[in-house]
Amino acid sequence: MEAFSFATSTALNELTVHVRIDRLDGHLKPIPYSVLLKRPDLRHRASIANPHSELYVTAQIWADSKPLTVPVQTAYKTFKNARIWNEWTSLPVTYSNLPATAQLALTVWDLSPAESEDTNSHAVPFGGTTIPLFDQDNTLHKGRQRCRLHRFKVADGLSSTTTPWIIPPARRSRKEVVREDTVDEQIAEMQRLEMLLKKQEMGDIPENRWLDGMVFKKMMKIRNEALKAEAIGSNRTDPASYKDDDKSGDKESSDELYYLDIEFPRFDHSIVFTDVEYPPPPVSNIKISSDSEVLLRPPPEVSFGPGIDIGDADIGRLIRIYDPETGRADNPAENKHRKLMRSQQTDSLDRDRKPDVSTRDRLNTILSFGPLQEMTSDDRDLIWKFRYYLLRDKKALTKLVKSVNWRDAGEARQAAPFFEKWAEIDVDDALELLGPQFDHPLVRAHAVERLKKADDDELLLYLLQLVQALKYEASGAGDNSSLARFLVTRASDSLMLGNFLHWYLMVEISDFSADQAPEHRELFAKVEFDFMFELEKTPEGVEKRKTFKRQGELLTVLAKIAKEVRFAGGRKAQKLERLKKFLSDPKNELANFDPLPLPLDPTIQINGIHVDDCNVLSSSLHPMILNFKTTSSTKYSIIFKTGDDLRQDQLVIQIITLMDRLLRNENLDLKLTPYRILATSTSAGAMQFVPSMSLADATNKYKGSLLAYLKANNPDDSEPLGVRKEAMDTYIKSCAGYCVITYLLGVGDRHLDNLLISPSGHFFHVDFGYILGRDPKPFAPQMKLAPQMVEGMGGTNHPNYLLFKQYSFTAWSTLRKSANLLLNLFKLMEEANIPDIRVEREGAVRKVEERMWLDKKEEVAMRDFDALIEESLGDWKAGVIDWAHYWAQYLKK
Incomplete structure (x- = not known):
């Protein structure tokens, strides 16, 4: 079997449909004078007055009895001896968009000074023809095509068209066959010559210019004789003969046969129709993770009519029907x-x-x-x-x-x-x-x-x-x-x-x-x-x-040591002793080594670890506190922990660092403490250790008074509260900054153990295991503003509390102006493998947007934010949460 090379129609995705309008062949039947006397308007038609009058052709693509494109018209052209256009026309549709039922409707138009009642214009249909673009084998037509023109009809382009390009031969009696043998021979000879001409154009027959010219002239003579013979020999019933009741000229005459020659583009291979297969759209745009629990609505209650026996049918079972319109990204x-x-x-x-x-x-x-x-x-x-x-x-x-x-x-x-x-x-x-x-x-x-x-x-x-x-x-x-x-x-x-x-x-x-x-x-x-x-x-x-x-290599060794310390038995003292042993082991080369940029802060050159100055914290993961030696003869303290993914904490600290810069750009330094943090793997990381004390420990040590803690570390008897002005100012500003920032980020699980304060008065948050509105405790307040924090300022009646609110309003307004930047940063983290973003990826950034109240005007937002501060301070449920957390930690000890 010979190889068959072809191309699909979808491959022609940028090529528009083209057709060449070549020529019109045929003979005009003279109109009787009796008809012209009754219809004087006919004598003024261009085609009747002149056999070579200026006609024009319109082409339009139809499919399934509907127009697929607007009609395209040939340019004006005068004719001398024959109606030859020889014009390529481009139709406004590509081959890839053509359906299998596409048809080309071609209409030749005549002109008349009187308007036609059918078209309401001076254009009168001379004849029309409809040719399908794909043949019975769904192969695109190419090369020359000879189309039968139906006189006085507009090409309709319908699926069952009344203007087909080829009229199938009707059955004839034996007498008609004998009488028309001569006519059939002439027509058959003309068809044979046309097939040879098409083969030559396709390159199957070699060219010979001087001989081809002579043959072409002979072919034109044979064509004209065949047309006359076909018209005379057709012997069909004249449906009109220009009678008075048919508007004299709107019916097809028996011996007026016209053919319109057209040409389609030729391709190297046959073009076979191929439909575009679109992938089915998703049933829903909502992305549901495999490990999340999907809660479906209960099945609807179904009431069956009287006399309907449902038997043991499971009426609670729902059938999901696929809707292709659901989940579409566009319309x-x-x-x-x-x-x-x-x-x-x-x-x-x-x-x-x-x-x-x-x-x-x-x-x-x-x-x-x-x-x-x-x-x-x-x-x-x-x-x-x-x-x-x-x-x-x-x-x-x-x-x-x-x-x-x-x-x-x-x-x-x-x-x-x-x-x-x-x-x-x-x-x-x-x-x-x-x-x-x-x-x-x-x-x-x-x-x-x-x-x-x-x-x-x-x-x-x-x-x-x-x-x-x-x-x-x-x-x-x-x-x-x-x-x-x-x-x-x-x-x-x-x-x-x-x-x-x-x-x-x-x-x-x-x-x-x-x-x-x-x-x-x-x-x-x-x-x-x-x-x-x-x-x-x-x-x-x-x-x-x-x-x-x-x-x-350094971080790998530290991770190994952290696991050994964490999973080793014994109390905290035993774990600390084990840690010092590992750090001092010469095999680990941790006590002293060549200067190396600290991964947490490359500007710091470290050259060893102080073995005796380290510690192990009492939390569940038992993180290590390490003090690095630096080339500047100072200490740099870090907390290194394993068993926890620090990428969420890393993201929060990065956003706090950015917000700090945004506030500083507006000349608002709120004394934030964005300590450094770096995740070194999915289960290990390091963070900068800032000497500080939790609010729980500070209030316990100083008999429930945070103000007493500030007085002890920053005494100044000349100030009204006995606290050095710089320290109190730092405390107020940092409280305002972190209250606004933690609210915007939706930081949860806030209690007095993860609210820290340094001796210099810097207040800050740690442990960002819950963000974007998530909280393990019920009825948690939106903003963490503990009474102990306000007591450190001097109470709600002190001017410092009003100053705190002013700093909060200014920070709130400044960060709302940078909402687009913050939202875009969270949008880029949408696919990050961060726990609280992974819960609801598309909704994570929406939660940040909701807390910015962008739909509210500045005055309304300020008033509502003031109400939020007062509500958070007076929320008794927050005090209950702090009390429950304190006793839970006490029972663990």
Whole structure:
């Protein structure tokens, strides 16, 4: 069997349908003078007055008895000896979008000075024909086609068309067969010559120009004779003969046969129709983790009519019916509408378009939308319509990007030039363009270009999210990821960035849980490999690689020791003795070693551990307190623990550090204590140790008074409360800052044991095991403002309490202004394997947005926040929680 090469119609996804209108052949029957006397309007028709009058052809594609495109018309052309157009016409549809039932309806139009009653115009149908684009084998027609023209009819394009391009021969009697033998021979000879001509055009018969010219002239003569013979020999009943009751000319005459010659494009292979198979949309957009409990609604109550015996049927069982409309990311009708509207808009008109007052107000409203607020189709169309007007507004670029369907190549080409013309965007907008909803390389590359202008200190604030943003790169991006190249390049030039990029990647690579996709693990491994490869190109790259290797060895030894201490039996004293033994063991090389940048803070060079100055905490995981020796002859204390994933605490501290910088940029230093924390694996990590005391211990030591603790550490008899002014100011500011921040982040499980205070008056929170509104205790307050905290300020009647509220209001207002930045950072962490984000990935960022009250005006938000402070202070349930926690800890001892 010979090989059959073909292509599918879906492969021609960018090629529009073309057809060449070649020529019209046929003979006109003279109209009797008796008819012209009764119908004087006929004598003025162009085709009757002149056998070579100017006709034009319209082409339109139909499918399933419905028009698929608008009609396309040939250009005006004069004829001398024959009606020959020889014009290629393009129809507004691609071959890939053609259904199998597509038909091409061709109508030849005549002109008359009198309007036709059927068309209400001066165009009168000369004849029409309908040809399917695919044959019976679902193969696309190609090459020359000879179509029978039905006189005085408009091509209808219906499935059961009345204007077919080929009329099947009717059955004839034996007498008719004998009488028409001569006619059939002429027609058959003409058909044979046309088939030979088509083969020559297809390249099956070699060309011979001088001989082909002579043969062609002979063929035209035979064609004309065959047409006359076919018209005379058809012997059909004349349906009209230009009678008075048929409007004299609207019926087909028996000896008026016309053929319209057309030509379809020729392809190297046969084009076979192939339907587009769309993947079924998901039943629901809601992502449900495998380990989460899904609570379904109870089955509805069903009432059966009288006399219906249901037997033992299980009426409680529900049948889920698949609805293809459920879970669709977009609306096909809206997409079609958008394409139609934007195809009518041109750059030349849109450049000078200016909005009126109401439209400008609507544009300002759209631009004020937050990053999580959805834009309607009308909003997107409006932004696109006034895109040139918005060029100078840097906040409008993200809205324009959302208004473009980047999966449509045409729209993407139209929108691409605007990135170079637009005003420079802010960092928060650049982070939004790196989010999960934007995977087009051009969009992400523009965001990266903006990040390149940020310094290392600012970039370090977003590095944790930028690493997670690598998950949103287009699948198969590989070396074309602009974000990965940017991170690798910047990190190879900076020890600080390189240190944290290395450890962020190593933690993700070591995450083999079910919540970490294997492709993401491979992606992080490749970026780490590229980073190490890029390091070798720098002058100090080899030394930096050795540094990262030594850091890994140090942390591995510490993790092993922490496990040994944790799982060893005995009391705290025995565990501490075991820890000192491990640290002093020469095999571990921990007491003294060559200077090494501390992974927690690369600016600190450590060269050993003080063996005698260490401790083991009494909590369940028994973390170690280690004091490192530094090259500056100072101590640097850390807490190292195993058995706990510190990535959630790391995220919270990173956000607190960012908020501290945002507040400082507004000249508001709230004396926050964003201690350093670094997860070194999915079950180990280190954090900076800040000398401090929990509020529970401080109040117990000083007989329930936090103010007495502040007096003991910062005495000043000249002040009204006996506390040094700087210490009291630090305490008030830090209380205000952490109250606002922990409320925004929804930090839970707050009790007096994880609220700390340092001797200098710095108040801060630790242990962020519950965030985003989650709390293990019922009826927990939204904001943790314990009475002990207010007592340290002097009580609710003291001016310090009003000062605390003023600092809280200022911090609240400042952070609300940076809502877009904070929301975009949490949006980038949507796919991170962090416990409280993993519970409800899409809802995590929504919870942060809800606590910012962005839908409220500034005055209303301030009033409600004041009410929240008062409510939190007077919440008796918080006191009960603190009391229950105290006794639970007491019973453990």
